[in-house]
């Protein structure tokens with residue numbers, strides 16, 4: 001069994017520890033394949049009342065999907081296609097997210113430190129997220145030529161106002177206070193007390209309704225959330241991120257005139273133009289769709305975007321060479337045609353995400 005994810009049963013609690021601390025617990029295909037069947041078993045086992053997931057190492061809950069490995073499996077740049085691991089990885093990751101989304105028992109993520117991209121996929125779909133003072137929460141995929149996946153098309157449009165649009169396009173980081181205000185965090189706890197939280201969940205009397213028991217235990221540990229800078233900016237974000245074209249958002253930021261608006265505009269201009277256009281369309285579509293529908297849309301997008309040059313280039317610039325100077329292709333928003341964006345959303349006959357029916 002993979003040592004990269006530790007799976008143990010402590011009393012009535014199934015305990016998952018993401019255990020790749022040197023890679024900030026980035027989620028690999030092997031980890032998905034080890035975790036998913038165990039979640040199935042815990043869901044079916046009446047002696048297991050709740051599942052807890054956490055990250056080892058004290059720096060990260062989970063930095064995202066193992067996109068470095070996906071990029072490493074790509075063929076020559078002119079070969080086309082997303083590489084063999086792209087298909088396997090995204091199918092396994094989205095199936096795992098779906099398993100968590102429909103998990104029939106309390107699913108409690110202890111989110112301490114970095115949580116980005118795929119880390120949200122392992123936490124946002126469960127019933128409980130306890131975050132600590134070390135939380136750094138972000139959906140940074142537009143910076144590597146991807147898009148905010150793992151359900152971003154479903155959960156980002158459900159954050160207050162246009163904050164989800166802002167977070168999904170810019171990759172902006174949130175702290176614990178922001179996460180509480182967004183509704184991502186259900187509880188704010190101190191990192192020094194996480195072991196105690198696990199012990200209390202293991203020691204709890206689970207004879208009542210599971211969600212009440214979990215909520216009651218976590219309530220015993222809550223700390224002050226603090227004030228959210230994201231909340232303070234919600235009005236200006238709503239003014240600048242309401243449009244349906246990325247160009248309109250840039251114009252609104254320019255007209256806003258503040259230092260924050262100028263910085264935000266500069267941030268957007270550093271992201272993959274293709275990613276920005278695909279993401280805004282994804283987030284608008286997600287306003288009116290349920291999670292399962294958006295998971296199928298996102299699988300199509302994952303295959304389309306990992307086959308495009310910006311993904312390889314984004315991984316090079318951010319994770320391999322770390323020069324932070326990606327050369328995007330197409331290089332500007334005006335060079336990305338509507339037809340190119342539309343093509344990323346096209347059905348893929350014979351290569352669609354098939355999810356088990358769940359209530």
Ligand code: QUE
Nearest residue numbers: 023024026063064065117140141143144
């Ligand atoms: C966007 C992302 C990811 C990212 C950086 C981005 C991502 C991811 C990692 C990551 C970080 C550290 C590691 C690692 C992966 O970085 O998804 O293996 O050691 O997993 O800008 O989406």
